[in-house]
Amino acid sequence: MATATPAQGAASTAPTKAQAVEVSAVSRREFLYYIWGASIVLLLGEVGAATIWYALPRFREGEFGGTFRYTPSDVVPAAGEAPITVPAGRFHIAHMADGGLVVLYQVCTHLGCLPKWEPVNTRFACPCHGSQYHLDGRWITGPAPRGLDRFPLTVVLHNGETRSNGVDGWPIDISDITLDDIAQIVVDTGARVTGPAHGAEARFTGSA
Ligand code: FES
Incomplete structure (x- = not known):
């Protein structure tokens, strides 16, 4: 009965050069996906934080500016x-x-x-x-x-x-x-209106 030589066994279990290159290429692509995904998450986080910051009142009620x-x-x-x-x-x-x-x-x-x-x-x-x-x-x-x-x-x-x-x-x-x-x-007090010009007449405004 023919048995495989050690050289033949090594040849059957070791990845070919082409396989190694393919595995390496997939890993790089995955790595780039991770970087891309992390960038998107970071960008969305910054946008969300900026939106919340702008949405919150700058001044508390009862203090000048509020x-x-x-x-x-x-x-x-x-x-x-x-x-x-x-x-x-x-x-x-x-x-x-x-x-x-x-x-x-x-x-x-x-x-x-x-x-x-x-x-x-x-x-x-x-x-x-x-x-x-x-x-x-x-x-x-x-x-x-x-x-x-x-x-x-x-x-x-x-x-x-x-x-x-x-x-x-x-x-x-x-x-x-x-x-x-x-x-x-x-x-x-956060929306100061410029005072009237010289000579402006007295008047009412904006009822109801
Ligand atoms: S600061 Fe009031 S008149 Fe000059």
């Missing part, structure tokens, strides 16, 4: 009375005698000082270079290039109605309601 919510009795003065200043939000809430309600950025539009309300003269006056502003923030006199900047305001009524000046920033008309009709005052 949203402030109040019951009207806390922050809304009687019509025609001195404005109420909210230092944490860096704004004044002004309620005009004709029923307009507006939120004014505290900072002077000239060089950034803080105008103060002068009850005697019924106007804001800047201590630095003398700019003056009406109760609704419109410019009166001085080097300031425009009226006081504003923040978007939303008034939420108990009956579900909302009144907002959105990106406009002009006073909201609440002359037809009382403060008791208002459930909430919402101020967005």
Whole structure:
């Protein structure tokens, strides 16, 4: 009976050169697949993280740059009375005698000082270079290039109605309601609106 020689046995079990080359080529391809897959996962992870980062509010509620919510009795003065200043939000809430309600950025539009309300003269006056502003923030006199900047305001009524000046920033008309009709005052300090130009007329905006 013929038996295989050691040389013949080795030849039958060892991979041929062609087989070795084929195995090596598959492994490289798999390796490239892994790299490609890892790159895709990494890219998706970065996109997801960026999306979440942009979706989250930058500022917490109640800190400057974020949203402030109040019951009207806390922050809304009687019509025609001195404005109420909210230092944490860096704004004044002004309620005009004709029923307009507006939120004014505290900072002077000239060089950034803080105008103060002068009850005697019924106007804001800047201590630095003398700019003056009406109760609704419109410019009166001085080097300031425009009226006081504003923040978007939303008034939420108990009956579900909302009144907002959105990106406009002009006073909201609440002359037809009382403060008791208002459930909430919402101020967005993250969307400052440029103050009105010299000579701008007083006006209401954005009811309902
Ligand atoms: S900073 Fe207010 S007038 Fe100059």
